[in-house]
Amino acid sequence: MAQRTYDKIWDEAEDSLEKLVNEELCDEPLEHGKDRHASFHMVATFYVRYLQIMRNVEQCYNQLVQPQKRQLLRFLLDGVMGRLLELKQEMLQLQCTEYYYMDDILEDFKLMPQDLEVPIPRYIVNERKQILQDRQKHFRELLAKLKPKVNQTRDEQVSMSVEEAVRLVQLVERARQGRLSMNNVHKQKERKCWAKQSCSVVVMDRVAAAQKIQKTLENTSLLIDESLEAQHCAVQIGLERELVNEMDAIKDKIQKVEGLGIKEDIQEQIRQWFVECWDIAGAFPDYPNENDGGSAAIIAEKTFNELKEELVPQELDQQKKGKKNIDEKKNRKDKKEKAAAKKEDNGWKMLPSNFLPTITEGHKTYNEVWKHRDEFICFHQKFDVELMRKIKRKEVESEIRVQVDNLMREELIKLQIVVDRQKTKGKNKKEKGKQKKKAKKTRKAIDLTANRTIESLFEELVNQGVLVQPQRIQLANLTGEYSYRGTGMELLQTGTEPVPSLFDLHQQVKLCVILPLGSPTVHEKAPLVRSLLLVGPHGVGKKSLVHAICTETGANLFNLSAVNIKGKYPGKAGLQMLMHLVFKVARNMQPSVVWIDDAEKMFRKKVPKEEKELDPQRLKKELPKMLKFVKPGDRVLIVGTSPVPYEAELKSICKVYDKILQVPRPKYASRLALWRSFISNKGGVITPVLDLNSLSVLSDGYTPGHIVQSVQAALSKRRLQLQRRCPLVAAEFIHELVQMRQVSHEEDEKLKVKPCKNADGVMKSLASFRI
Template sequence: MSSATYNELWKSAQTDLVEVLQIDTNLQNAKPQKDRKKAHNTVSELYVRILELKHELVEIDLSEYSYFDDILIKLNVTPQEAEIRVPRFFRRECLQEIVEKRKYIENTLKNIGALDEIVVPKKMTESEAIRLIQAHERARQGRLRFQFMKEIRQIKDKSMIKAEAEVKDESNEKAAVIKIQKVWRGYVTRCKIRKRRLEEMLLIGMLQPSQEMTESARQIEKVREERYEKQVKYQELYENLVVEARERTRKEKSAIIEENIRSEVRNWVNTYFQQTGKIPDLPSAESGGSRIIFSRQETESTISKSTAVSSKESKKSKRSKSKKDSDAEQSEEETEQGFKSVPSNFLSELVHANQEYQEVWNNKDEATNAAQLPYLDMIENEITKEVENEVRITVDQALRDDIEALQLALDRDKGLKSKRTKKTQKKIRRSGKKNKKRKEKDLTPDRTIESLFEELLIQGIIKLHSEIPLTSFQGEKSFINYNLREKKKDPLPTLGDIRQLIIEYCILPLGNNTLRELTPLIRSVLITGPRGSGKKMLVSAICTELGATLFDITPANIAGKYPGKSGLIMLIHLISKLSRLLQPSVIFMEGAEKPFVKKVSKIDKTDPKRLKKDLPKLVKSITNEDRVILIGISNSPWDGDQKLLYQTYDKVIYIPRPDYGSMSFIWKDLLYKHPGINRQFDTSVMAKICDGFTVGTVLASINEVMTTKRIVQLRTHPLTHGELINALSSKDPIFCEEEDTFLAWFSKTPISRKKQRVFELELQKLEEANEKQKKKGKRSS
């Protein structure tokens, strides 16, 4: 896309932003809403654009999964368009750091011999690839030449014998030619019709398109890479221009700026002395220095103009105050119950960004700047302000000394002893609230980060995760759960809903410092589901999207490492310290219920209850300033103490078996990666057969069938359903007993229990209302 197109998209986005700000402001001023349905619709209309309202929707719906089909229909938006995407810049901005960290981990693991099982693909140069292709091509031509010469020799040997028997018949030749033409024309026509039919089916979405990268897709990817390279070059150009402008401004303007500040402050001191007879103190550097003097003067002038208007309005406000007090008494009953939206932490940031756009970019004509080069005048203005701030600090300090000397001289002239002393400047705390987080004692103050990192890497606590994008976790979003919710049913989520929840709870909050500080804090997430449902894959995808460091504290992984009480204290300290220094970080535990089991099996020698007391403490120490999260996965979460489990994990995500839509989508995605598969292969049959199987089982079955040899044979021997069914039949499905156990456990999670209590209260109120109506009916009769 061109720069003009991006500018139009930017304008459109700003228009939507203004609309969102208006709706959000109205929502803050609105009265509490008792009706959950109306509150859901109000928040949902914002939620399709704003992430922060996810947590409010959870409290309204009493479910981690939100469905708002009516709002999507109102806004003409599909569920796929409304799905929040992971911003590319999360990974791209720190790509070099991620690559270097991964390379360091790989080299360290290679040195200790722990990376033998991982085959690192060798990158081949263009000349090496050409030589390899030439060698194989020469071998192929040699085999063909040998076969050709062999056939010629056989023909020569038999030519003498067949010469007498061969009698050419012209009529037979004509018949053969006609027959060949007929067959060939039929074949060509069938190919054309088949191609047209496939194109039509692809156009209307009845067939899965090939996953092979087409020429247009390659061109799009190339343009995207070129744009990223251009961004890097322009960033370097901008930084160089800033450095040049700063040096030039300091050289040319710093003296003028210094003289202007001195004259302004001296004039202010002079006028103040003439009015009061006293020499004023210059404000401290922490409070803003001499700048605050002139900003006060500007505000005082504006205040004096507005006092006349405000005095008139104050009289009206006194009259209306009595009415408001009476209304407030009535509204107290309304505020006792009902939904009231929490003020957004992002509102001030969004308002500031929108104001900056309106003042700087809205009416800026960029027709003359097609190359999108930096604006020198804007750079000059920003640098001038920075240089002015730097000069002001030094000038203010010199003027404070001058004012003190002037005061001493004035006191001597009056014959007074100087009682004026330097006031100790109080340190102003930037944040309004005190930081209640107690600093932990550093047990390794004399060690470098590299040595600690290498130690945990050698011990296997820090691990090299698989590079898996979140888009690999395929699955359709729900298209019926909204209607089921309307009928007071509690449907299970689909795989697409799970993917969206992982983005909202695990990836977006940790992707950026600002988002982490302003969004509701999620310290830990528990992901549960049967075997093969994709729990480990999601953990790897989270680490991949964030470029995070993975700390594995699975009981089996830390068994025998850092033994004893002192060793455990050191282990927790190292994880807590390095997870903050190497953030974003993911602390991972497989078998999340094991630290909280009531009775440990005699066979288990991993000491799973070792982290029972320290794990909740580790989670509580995570604050909004830390881009750290604990993710636990479990196949049997009911085995542990539920109270301790929910004290440790803030959110619970259950991955059920895939529904038909997700399973059909997964079959197409996994099978059509192979170019030899017929696009008319009936995957819906396989999706129906796989009812009860997980995605991992399907993937294992496909990998078992689609070997390298079988992929080569696809052109001559097309894939059949029987091959896949045979591979699938050797795998175990998720039986009903296990699924019922999961559902029974999930119904007792905190959010499910809260929803059940609310449902029971609503039923009780309905019964009371019906009884009252019956009594009224009897009295009237």
Template sequence: MLNCPGLSLCFLLSSSHRKWAAAHSALQKALQDEVPAEHPVPHGDRLQVFQDQAILYLKYLQIFRSLEEVYEQLVQPQKRRAVRMVLDGLTGRLLELKAQMVELDQSEFHYFDDLLLDLKMTPKDLEIPIPRYFLRDKMQLQRNRQMIDSINRFCGLVQVSSVQVMSLEEAIQLLQMSERARQGRIRAQFMKELIQSKRGIRRHTWRPSGLNPDQAAIQIQKVWRGFVQRRNTSRQRTEEMMFLGMVTFILETSAPSPVQLQGQWVSSSQRLIQDQNEEEYQRVQLSVKQSVLDVEGTDIKEALQDQIRQWFIECRDATGRFPEFPDEEDGGSASLFSQKTPEQVGDDITEGLAPVFFFCGVVLTDAWSGVSGAGSVATRERQEEEEGREGKEEEGEDRKKCICFFCLQVDELMRAELKNLKLVVDKTKTKAKKGNKKVSICFCMLNTPDGSLQSLCDELIMNGFLIQPQNVRLSEYIGEFSYLASTLRQANIEPTPSLSDVRQLVALYTVLPLGSQALLKKLPVAKSVLLAGPSGVGKKMLVQAICCETGAYLFHLSPTQLSHRYPGRGGATYLLHLVFKVAGELQPSVIWIEDAEKTFCKKKPKFDPRRLMKDLLKSLKTLKPEDRVLVIGTSRRPFDAEIKPFCKVYKKVILIPKPDYGSRLALWKELLRAQGAELGPSLDLSSLAKITDGFTPGHILSAVQSVLRPQRLKKLRLQPLTAAEFVPSLSRMDPVYREEEEAFKVWFSKTPLGRRKTRASKTNKEEKGGGKAGRKKKKDKMMTKKKKKK
């Protein structure tokens, strides 16, 4: 009965409701704990306040993980939207708590190993879950496919242009040469393997043994029984070591188990039902919109025109002249329909700004609510408290979208009508707005007749600035949890963050804001992040993983490319305008600036990338809070840059250290498994992790790839891997020395967050040694007073 797929799907749906109930009760309890009492007692202990915020953070993180699973299991579109709203709210709350903890601890990295025991959690519970619906957005996937098609089309054009016309004889001769070369390579490889196999065979001359058949059979049995016993002993030893937890071993499975197959079928069926319900829901929405357009379209247009005409009259009575109609870039007539307080209206009247009239917040708002069918504010509040308010809010949003569609048509008519009113009543000629005499080169170039989005994308692809991100997940950035961080802090030793902490921080600051549009509308987040660290710690991999997790487009900017592609001051300015404009259209987008320190370098190099500094800061200011555009800079020598303008551009700085022992051990295990190696008792991974202290993940990956070549993989059955095989490859690499590590720490101490942390540590030391210091100051003051009296 349990193996029935239909029953499994029903059971999964019922379990989602149970998870939703459990998450809902946990969320209510967390909110009750967070709401302060009637007379809250202020905490003077910063550590206690940090502990309270950390506990809330961990609780919300658990709720977020469970709700994300509920969202993936639900099939009803309305319920999925309700859960999505809660998930967006939890994401914002997590970022708020993270910001508060950063201010309290004066550090981006926090250590919760002491709290995990109290809350009965595991290090896996600290991982920031990446919502799977980030990549299931159909519109986003469709845009990605279009961009991939554009890239493929461009590559195809390049290949077609490089084809040369040749005769039939020349083509036959070219094919013959290629086939003969292929056969020669195959024969050479065969002879090489044959020679190597002959060298390994011991050459013995055959001599008659002089044994009878019984003695020969006993000799063969002796050899065979010895081989079987040694094999069984080795297997039993390995099983015992695995049971004791001394070694790990990969059990190779040729095919997935029936339980895995059933789970895959259930998940695929569930996604199919979700897609079908979503399509049906979208069809209903379109029918509602079409009914509004057909039935209420004329009434809406007339209501809007009457309200705008009334606004013309009221503004002329108040100011003595007709107002200026808002441009389409400013929102058009939609910008007029906003509620204002009487104080704001009074300020607008005194300043002579348009639109100014008292009923801006009353008549127009009521007209909009009457047209949209939402009623007054009190009525809307009562409707929200009833059951099914989500559907009514969706319908109200659809009606508002229809009204915005009508506003575009009405605006053209009312602009012409306002122009005629000014000519007839005021008898004044409308003057064109005078812009700046200095027209930007970038504006002119971007607004060419062929300045369509497709042509701009083709230009960026052609020059290598818009690239295809690699298929890398953030979970593939391997790092182990730090279990001794709190113990080190108790001993007044600042622990080094692990790569697991870096992975969580990147997910929190980059992946979640890029994937949630609702979050950006309500919570301001940093639009620029700097990933700094030695070469090989995985900065480029993190950038690729961010794009892969969110489906974002990747714009790759490098200061060295500017000197070849867009030279001169105008070229750099044009490029930044082009990149930011296309990135704003193709959201979500990631603008990756490699070697970011060269833009702010202290010494002027051969080519001058400093010209990007001012333009980059201006371009960042053009980004709106709701834009899903993120600027990520990577730097392996940040101490070569001027610290003040550098940190002015990059609001968040994530310093990636070298991996610790636990992360190195996990890296060796995962990278060897990925290359197809079997981890047996002969391979001492602990020694490898110990001797690679100071090596980065890039060094370890290079060592694994240099040893595990195809020929070595074929011999793994007969010749297991040993740790000594990796030593020659590691000896040719330069690790991260202590001087370079200290240079990164000194540089980070000069950043704004590092300076605040230094000041906080000084004040803490003064508070701890306040008694002795205070007594010394008092003695000094007494001595100076006595000397003055004498």
């Protein structure tokens, strides 16, 4: 599509965003008293509307080429994503569950269930493509150095005599000759069968021919799409580089030509402020700190009375403060009682948002700059020089203002010394004393590897097998269908989490993990999730989800499982060094995922004799300590996987993991999609003879891992070659499936969970298991 089409999509998204923000900023509809159902319906409606806006904004950001438009779209996209996460947290507090079903809202907006799927922004990986490629290349080089050492150890261990070697060679040669003879016999039989058939017989049936044509067309279209996308990305990158180079040149030019004039104007403005304050209050004002904005805070227009109140002498202020403190102590109890009464009267009320100001600022910029802009001026989709000058002039002004503030603070101190030397000396002494006390309190953390580079630490962790290369698994390839009976099943649930579908689980992984890890802006302001525990039976896809998270976000994968770190970094000092290395590299090479398999072993009361050598409780004390240092902006996530979480101490495991998500066995719709995708990916042809519905019904109680194993066992190379004469039948897969162990109903009941609140009264999803 043309660039104008995406401009129209952006314009429509901005219109709907303006309506939505106006509704949110209005106080009346956000208070529904004690009617939590009505409150949830309102928040869920906002969630669905924001989700559609996010989809459109992400599409525009990915397709538009003009670099200045893309900067604003990126700003808006991060704001909408963050607001989406905040609304999801509000729904969690209202309904006390991670999984919610909004069929009534879909019906109101005339949407499909697929419209609820959260899109993963493509910029998360595309903008870091070169970094990820260099990292993979570095991984291969390091692993290539380790392979010769492994081969040498194997050669030293294996020893064989000449006679045994000759016998092995003879056995292999006889087996090869036998295979060749059998292949010749089969080929001759096939030739005779084809010779007997008449030439008029169709070699391939219609279904197989149609499927073959579709596959070839899909492959060619995918290749064309990939080439076009690569060209499109190259154009975007080229224009952004031109913009950066031109911005630096324009900034230097503004500093040389207009820098002195801007500096003089700011100084005159501040001196005029000094004079006005002296005329009004008879005293000089306190100069604003850098954290408060410096002299930029003075520019705000104020009335005469407001300015006079601010400029009252400090002695009067101290007297007033003393009186206020007495009154505040008396009135604290009354305020608490009033606040509690308001909460009881109003019930639930939406918390203030960290992302609504971002959205409103981006929308305001769009209305002022791009809404009524003539696109003929920007026909070639290059940057606008005049718009760039305005932005860079503001940056130069802010940089010069910092320098001027330092000079004017000194000038103000000199003026105050002339007026009253004694007061200024007392103040300076107090300020110096405070600074000294603060300096004593601050302590720097000890860096155990201060003399080493991050690259050397990276190589050490790779050599030790702690930093591993994740498998390339995309979340879209982990097939899962929407729960069409979710609303009805939700009404039947009593006190426990409704059993989610794979589609629901993938949505939660996107919202809680992928979006915050992929965007630094979202991670800083969104609800913080430092750790996640994935719960489910063997073969349900927990490890695949961990690798999918790393693939979708381009994250590093650190394996701190007990089996993997056995014998590495022994002792207490070694353990401290291991945790220091992992978290230092994880923070410096964000985003990062720290994976702990069999997480329940760390929190068992007694360690079995067979597992004492592994020492699974080695990280039990160190892991909570390191989690305290993970703050907003540190895109580091701890992910644990556990097939039997009910064997651990519930209190200790819930303290470590912020969220606990159940990875369910696939339901009928998901099993149907899994059978279809696994058989086709293996090379099997799905014909009307193959009853997938029966397979989906009979495979109830089995995991995706069981389905994969049965498909691989049934579809051998020889069986794939015989598909033309003998199509696939469901009985072949059932025969392989029956030989595997089915997940019992008791195991499912043990994995069911119910929500509870933590010590602070905040709702924590899936925090206690029902045993």
